[in-house]
Amino acid sequence: MNPLCHSPLAILLCLLLTITSLRASDWPQWRGPERNGHVPPDAPVPTTLASEPKVLWRLNIGGGFSSPVIQNGKLVYLDAQDGKEVAHLLDAKTGKELWRVPFGDAYGDEWGAGPRSTPIMDGDRVYVQSCKGEFRCLNLADGKVIWGTSFTKDFGIVFVGSKVLEGTARRRGNNGSGVVDGDRIYVPVGCTNGATIVCYDKRTGAMFWKSQDDEAAFSSLMVATLAGVKHVVMLTPDALIGVDAANGKLLWRLPLETYAKRHVATPVIFGDCVMANSHTFGLLCLKITKDGDGVKAVQNWVNKDLRINIATPVVVGNYVYGHGPKKDFVCADARTGKQQWAQGGFGENYSSIVVLGKNLLALTDLGELILVAADPAKYSELGRTHVCGKTWSHPAYADGKLYVREGLRDAWKLTCFNLLP
DSSP: OOTTOOSHHHHHHHHHHHHHHHHHTOBOSTTTTTTSSBOOTTSOOOSSOOSSOEEEEEEEOOOOOOOOEEETTEEEEEEEETTEEEEEEEETTTOOEEEEEEEEEOOEETTEESOOSOOEEETTEEEEEOTTSEEEEEETTTOOEEEEEEHHHHHOOOOOGGGSSSOSHHHHOOOOOOEEETTEEEEOOOBTTTBSEEEEETTTOOEEEEEOOOOOOSOOOEEEEETTEEEEEEEOSSEEEEEETTTOOEEEEEEOOOGGGOOOSOOEEETTEEEEEETTTEEEEEEEEEETTEEEEEEEEEETTOOOOSOOOEEETTEEEEEOTTSEEEEEETTTOOEEEEEEOOOSSOEEEEEETTEEEEEETTSEEEEEEOOSSSOOEEEEEEOSSOOOSOOEEETTEEEEEEEESEEEEEEEEEOOO
């Protein structure tokens, strides 16, 4: 502790500053601290983009599309090694490996082998999930298994691989990430026998409840309080659903069947609204409102032209930004769905977006890093550089560093860039 902290009030202030500092340096789960792509407001962020960002370290790693996560100076990533899906713990500053633990048999298809679900770091534990549905809670200190579940053994899910045409998790792997909230963790199991979502005690693995009869797509879960009720929100292959986080009771359901059942993007929450996107139905928004003792979901708007395929947009203020359907970057009014502008020259099918205060940092699937002002009036590019090969993985941002995973079928790498001057 800081030796200048002597009085009880000073000690409390020092602790608060320490907590704030740690929070600003963390990216512990899918799409960041709040699962919305936003860097915390007190985190250091660049306002310009160097033509050649400084490489602090780079590793050759195994296959997979899982994103790296960071907490308190430690980084976890998943990959495929010798037929297994493996969790690795690194020193985020140096890239030095501290431990590695295999946790499931590897799955591969024409795009490459390896895990596709992003781990969750939570205090002294990390939660990992394999393509074939092996879910584990590991001790962060040494990687030892604390508890786990098998989607096949415990829920009867048969993993069939890509020979089946429908694009559910049974075909392309369990890509969607669970979410921790309080003492619970919610997992997208995707069983059609009452276990689409399963809620566990995050410490012991005891099951609190299971709910619904949908398979899992590739989308990740969200937890949010909407119209006064805490929800778990999920985009399944057939619907956008909201269940009561306390007991799993279905609160509302909007059927959204699409070609090949390939729902990929994570639902976006803002206020009491839920936004979802697909190559089939476009971009739509639901408003969750009170309905007697319960809640209901009413379609607020839909823009069928914004057929955003696999990328998850971000919301800044009253506007939504994301990778558009025409290899472009788009902005729309989050209140109405009306498109504000579109700018071409953004990769092929995908961009990951990190919100850096008033700016947006997009990493395209072609490996270009682009800094754009979050300006609904016009497209304003602040910098662009090529940093890696092809990538479908969302980067992690912590303390001015960007951690980028690249690779598609082969040549997999993990690189730490310094983005600050």
